[in-house]
Amino acid sequence: MNLALIATVLIVMALAYQAGLTRSKAVATGGARLHSRPGYYGVLVALWCGLPALLLLGLWSLFQTDIIELLVARELPVELASLSEREMQVLMRRIGALASGQGVAGVAEPYEIAAAEQMARLETFGRLILLAAMAVAAVAGLVAARRRISPQLRARNQVERLITILLALCSGVAVLTTVGIVLSMIGETINFFRFVSPAEFFFGTVWNPRFSTSGTGGQGQFGLLPLLWGTLMVSAIALLVAVPLGLMTAIYMAEYAPPWLRSIAKPVIEILAGIPTIVYGFFALIVVGPFLSGVGELIGINIRTTSALTAGLVMGIMIIPFVSSLSDDIITQVPKSLRDGALGLGATKSETIRQVVLPAALPGIVGAFLLAASRAVGETMIVVLAAGNNPVLHANPFEAVSTITVTIVNQLTGDMDFSSPQSLVAFALGLTLFTITLGLNVIALVVVRKYRQQYE
Amino acid sequence: MTRSTTDTGLALADGESRRHKRLATIERSLAGRHARERRFRRMGLAAVSTGLVLVAILFASILWRGVPAFWQATLYLDVYLDPEVIQVEERPVREAGESPAQFREREIAWMSQLSLVNWNGLIDEALKAQLPGEIESRQSRDLRALVASGERFALRDRVIENPELIGQTVTVKMLAGANVDVWLKGNIDRTLPDRQQQLSAQTREWADDLYEREVIRNAFSTALFLNPDSRSSAASAGLAGAFMGSLFMMLIVIALSVPIGVSSAIYLEEFAPKNRITDLIEININNLAAVPSIVFGLLGAAIFIGYLRLPLSAPLVGGLVLTLMTLPTIIIATRAALRSIPPSIRQAALGIGASRVQTVFHHVLPLALPGILTGSILGVAQALGETAPLLLIGMNAFVANVPSSPLDQATALPVQIYLWQGNELRNFFEARTSAAIIVLLALMLSLNAVAIWLRKKFETRW
Numbered sequence: 017m018n019l020a021l022i023a024t025v026l027i028v029m030a031l032a033y034q035a036g037l038t039r040s041k042a043v044a045t046g047g048a049r050l051h052s053r054p055g056y057y058g059v060l061v062a063l064w065c066g067l068p069a070l071l072l073l074g075l076w077s078l079f080q081t082d083i084i085e086l087l088v089a090r091e092l093p094v095e096l097a098s099l100s101e102r103e104m105q106v107l108m109r110r111i112g113a114l115a116s117g118q119g120v121a122g123v124a125e126p127y128e129i130a131a132a133e134q135m136a137r138l139e140t141f142g143r144l145i146l147l148a149a150m151a152v153a154a155v156a157g158l159v160a161a162r163r164r165i166s167p168q169l170r171a172r173n174q175v176e177r178l179i180t181i182l183l184a185l186c187s188g189v190a191v192l193t194t195v196g197i198v199l200s201m202i203g204e205t206i207n208f209f210r211f212v213s214p215a216e217f218f219f220g221t222v223w224n225p226r227f228s229t230s231g232t233g234g235q236g237q238f239g240l241l242p243l244l245w246g247t248l249m250v251s252a253i254a255l256l257v258a259v260p261l262g263l264m265t266a267i268y269m270a271e272y273a274p275p276w277l278r279s280i281a282k283p284v285i286e287i288l289a290g291i292p293t294i295v296y297g298f299f300a301l302i303v304v305g306p307f308l309s310g311v312g313e314l315i316g317i318n319i320r321t322t323s324a325l326t327a328g329l330v331m332g333i334m335i336i337p338f339v340s341s342l343s344d345d346i347i348t349q350v351p352k353s354l355r356d357g358a359l360g361l362g363a364t365k366s367e368t369i370r371q372v373v374l375p376a377a378l379p380g381i382v383g384a385f386l387l388a389a390s391r392a393v394g395e396t397m398i399v400v401l402a403a404g405n406n407p408v409l410h411a412n413p414f415e416a417v418s419t420i421t422v423t424i425v426n427q428l429t430g431d432m433d434f435s436s437p438q439s440l441v442a443f444a445l446g447l448t449l450f451t452i453t454l455g456l457n458v459i460a461l462v463v464v465r466k467y468r469q470q471y472e
Numbered sequence: 473m474t475r476s477t478t479d480t481g482l483a484l485a486d487g488e489s490r491r492h493k494r495l496a497t498i499e500r501s502l503a504g505r506h507a508r509e510r511r512f513r514r515m516g517l518a519a520v521s522t523g524l525v526l527v528a529i530l531f532a533s534i535l536w537r538g539v540p541a542f543w544q545a546t547l548y549l550d551v552y553l554d555p556e557v558i559q560v561e562e563r564p565v566r567e568a569g570e571s572p573a574q575f576r577e578r579e580i581a582w583m584s585q586l587s588l589v590n591w592n593g594l595i596d597e598a599l600k601a602q603l604p605g606e607i608e609s610r611q612s613r614d615l616r617a618l619v620a621s622g623e624r625f626a627l628r629d630r631v632i633e634n635p636e637l638i639g640q641t642v643t644v645k646m647l648a649g650a651n652v653d654v655w656l657k658g659n660i661d662r663t664l665p666d667r668q669q670q671l672s673a674q675t676r677e678w679a680d681d682l683y684e685r686e687v688i689r690n691a692f693s694t695a696l697f698l699n700p701d702s703r704s705s706a707a708s709a710g711l712a713g714a715f716m717g718s719l720f721m722m723l724i725v726i727a728l729s730v731p732i733g734v735s736s737a738i739y740l741e742e743f744a745p746k747n748r749i750t751d752l753i754e755i756n757i758n759n760l761a762a763v764p765s766i767v768f769g770l771l772g773a774a775i776f777i778g779y780l781r782l783p784l785s786a787p788l789v790g791g792l793v794l795t796l797m798t799l800p801t802i803i804i805a806t807r808a809a810l811r812s813i814p815p816s817i818r819q820a821a822l823g824i825g826a827s828r829v830q831t832v833f834h835h836v837l838p839l840a841l842p843g844i845l846t847g848s849i850l851g852v853a854q855a856l857g858e859t860a861p862l863l864l865i866g867m868n869a870f871v872a873n874v875p876s877s878p879l880d881q882a883t884a885l886p887v888q889i890y891l892w893q894g895n896e897l898r899n900f901f902e903a904r905t906s907a908a909i910i911v912l913l914a915l916m917l918s919l920n921a922v923a924i925w926l927r928k929k930f931e932t933r934w
Contacts, residue, residue: 394763
C-alpha cells in the first residue's frame with residue numbers, strides 16, 4: 017500500500033518536473049533571461065510537489081498506530097482503565113488482530129469486537145484523510161511553485177541548498193546509529209540492574225543464570241568475571257599468534273620481498289580477512305580442534321577439542337592480515353632518509369629495520385595491535401563454535417572457556433521473555449563489550465593519528 | 473736514525489697487527505651480523521609462508537570435505553504408477569460458470585485425494601523389483617531407509633503436475649537416504665559393530681548391491697541448490713531458502729547503505745564546514761567501523777524487534793541491521809575515493825562557473841565512481857558473510873520454506889552453515905556444511921574479484 021503510494025507520488029513528481037520545465041521554457045521564449053537552466057525549475061517544482069506529500073506519508077506511518085490506539089483506548093469500557101501497561105499492550109494486539117481480520121485465539125469479547133470495528137473504521141478514515149491531505153499538498157505545491165517561476169527566481173540555489181541539506185541528513189544516520197546503540201543498551205542495562213546489583217554483576221565470580229524464573233529471588237548468579245577472563249584469555253592467545261606472524265609478514269613484505277612475491281602473497285594473505293568468521297569457526301571445530309587434541313595426546317597433555325587454545329589459535333589466523341596490512345602501511349610510511357642514514361653508517365638491513373625503522377614506526381604498530389585486540393575481543397562466531405562455552409574461572413588454556421560474546425548469543429537465542437533478567441543481561445554484557453572495544457579503538461586511533469602527523 | 477727507523481718499523485708493525493686484530497674482530501662480528509641478517513630474513517620469509525600455508529590448509533580442508541557433498545547417492549528407479557493404488561478421479565477441469573474460488577476448491581480436494589495415496593508402497597514395489605530374493609513386509613522399514621523420506625512427496629507432486637503418468641512406468645531419480653549416502657561414500661567406519669551403525673545390516677547390504685548394479689549412482693546434487701532446509705528428510709535439505717534470505721538482505725543493504733553512505737561521504741568530504749559537529753560525526757564513523765558486529769545485533773533486537781515490533785527472523789530486519797553495520801565501511805571508502813581526486817578538477821569546474829553541487833555531481837563523483845563501487849562491493853561482501861547479529865534477531869530459526877518477500881521468515885547462508893554444523897547427523901551434515909561454505913566462499917570471492925577487477929580497470933594515476 018505504502019509502496020504504491022510512494023510510486024504514485026514519484027510519477028506525479030515526474031509530471032511536475034515536466035510542468036516546471038515547459039513553464040520555464042515558455043517564460044524564456046518571452047525574451048527574458050532565466051537565472052538558472054530550465055531543468056532546475058523543473059526539479060524545483062517537482063520537489064515542491066512531492067516532498068510535502070512524502071513528509072505527510074512518513075509522519076502518518078510513524079504515528080498512525082499510536083494515534084489510533086489512543087483513540088480506541090478512550091472508547092474502551094471504564095473498568096478496563098485499571099489495566100497495567102503490559103496488559104493494555106496485549107489487549108491492543110488482540111484488537112489489532114481482530115481489526116485486520118486475522119482473528120484471535122479464544123472467543124472475542126463484545127467490547128473487543130466493538131473496539132476492533134472502531135479501529136478498522138479509524139484506519140480507513142485515517143487513510144482517506146491521508147490521501148486527501150497528500151493530494152492537496154501535492155497540487156498546492158505544484159501550483160504554487162509553478163506560479164513562482166520567473167526570470168528572477170534563483171531555482172538552482174534553492175535546489176542545491178536542498179541537496180546539501182539532504183546530504184547532511186544522510187551523514188546524521190551514522191550518529192543516530194551510535195546514539196541508538198548507546199541508548200538501547202543503556203536502557204535495557206538499567207532494567208537489568210533492577211534485578212541484579214551492579215556490584216554483583218561486575219565483581220561476581222560465578223556465572224550461572226538459571227533459566228527458571230520462579231519469583232524474583234532465584235534467578236541465578238550473574239558474575240561477569242569468568243566471562244571477562246575467558247574473553248581475555250582467548251584474545252591473548254589470538255594476539256600471541258597474530259602479532260609475531262603479522263609483524264614479521266609486514267616487515268618481510270615491506271623491506272625484503274621481491275615485487276613478484278609481494279604481488280602474489282599480499283592479496284592471498286588478505287583473503288584471510290575476507291573469509292566469514294563462521295567459516296573459521298567451522299574450521300576450528302573440525303580441523304584445528306581434533307588436530308590439537310591429537311597432538312596433546314602424543315605429548316601427554318589433555319587438550320579438549322573445543323578450548324581456549326583452539327578458538328585463540330584460529331582467531332589469531334583471522335587477525336594476521338589485519339595486523340600485517342596495518343603494520344605494512346605504517347612501515348612503508350617511515351621516510352627513506354632514515355633508512356639511508358642507517359645503511360650509510362654501515363648497519364645491515366635487519367639492524368636498520370630493528371633499530372631505526374621499527375622504533376620510528378612503533379606507535380603506529382602499537383595502534384595496529386590495539387585495533388587487532390579490539391577485533392579479538394568482539395569476535396563472536398569462532399568462540400561460539402570453538403571455545404566450548406564453559407563459564408568457569410580457570411587458567412588452563414587447554415580447557416573450555418566462555419566469552420562475553422558467546423554469552424550474549426546464548427542469552428538472546430533461547431525462547432526467553434525479553435524482559436527477564438536472563439535476556440536483559442545480554443544488553444549489560446553488550447554495553448561492557450562496547451565500552452571495552454571503544455576504549456581500545458579510541459586509544460588506537462589517537463596513537464595512530466599522533467604518529468601520522470610526524471612525517472606529514 | 474737506525475733507532476728511529478726500527479721504532480717506526482716497530483710502530484708500523486704494531487699498527488699493522490692492531491689493524492689486523494681490528495679487522496679480524498670486524499670480520500668476526502661481521503660474520504655474526506650477516507648471520508643475524510640472514511636469520512631475520514628467513515624469519516620473515518617463514519612468517520609469509522606460514523600465512524600462505526594457512527590459507528592453503530583452510531581452503532584445502534574445506535574443499536576436501538565439501539566437494540564430495542555436491543554429489544549425492546541417487547536411486548534411478550523404474551516406478552510403476554499402479555492405477556490400482558492411485559485411485560483418483562480425473563483431474564478437475566474448470567467448468568463454465570464456475571468461479572475461480574470454486575474451481576480451486578475442487579482442485580485442492582483432488583490434490584488431497586492424491587496425497588492419501590500410498591506412495592511409499594509404490595516406491596517399495598519398485599525397490600523390490602530391483603532387489604534379489606523375496607522381501608517380507610516386516611523388512612519394509614529396512615527397505616524404506618534406502619530412500620530419502622521426502623521423495624514420496626516429490627513423486628506425488630510429479631503426478632499432480634502430470635496425471636497422465638498414472639498407469640505408466642516412469643524412471644524416477646530419487647535421493648538416497650542421508651545414512652545410505654554416508655555409508656556408500658565411506659564416511660562412516662564400515663567395520664563398526666552393528667549397533668553403532670545407523671543402518672541395519674540388511675539395508676547396508678542392499679545399498680552396496682544397488683550401488684554395484686548402478687541403480688544407485690553418485691549424481692550431482694541439484695537438491696542442494698533447489699531445496700530449502702528440511703528437518704524430516706536430511707538428504708534433501710538444501711540452500712535455496714538461505715540463499716533467497718541472503719539475497720533479500722543484500723538487496724536491502726545495497727538499496728539503503730550505498731545511497732546513504734555515499735551521500736554522507738560527499739557531504740563530509742565536499743560540503744561540511746570544519747567544526748565541532750562534523751568532527752564529532754567523523755570520530756563517530758571511525759568508531760562505528762570498529763564496533764563488534766554482535767553489538768549491532770543487540771541494537772537490532774532492541775530497536776527493530778523490541779521497539780518497532782518488526783517481525784522476528786525477517787530479512788527486512790537483518791537487512792536493516794547489516795545496513796547500519798556496512799554504512800561506515802562505505803563512507804570511509806567513498807571518502808578515500810573522493811579525496812584521491814585532485815583539487816585541480818574541482819578548481820577547473822568552479823573556474824568555468826559551475827556551482828559546488830554541480831562540480832561534485834558532474835565532475836568529481838563520476839571520476840570517483842570506480843573507487844566508490846569497489847568500496848561498496850567490499851562492504852556488501854562483508855555483510856554477506858556476517859552471522860552473529862543475525863542470530864540475535866532470530867534468523868537462526870528453522871525455516872522450511874523459500875521466503876518470497878523480505879517480511880517472511882527466513883535464514884541466511886552463514887546462518888544456515890551455523891545451523892547445519894550443529895545438526896546431530898554429523899557424518900552427513902559435516903560434508904553438507906562444507907559444501908554450503910564452498911558456495912558462500914565462492915560468492916564472496918567472486919564479489920572480491922569484481923572489486924579487484926574494477927579497481928584495476930579504472931586505476932588512474934593523477
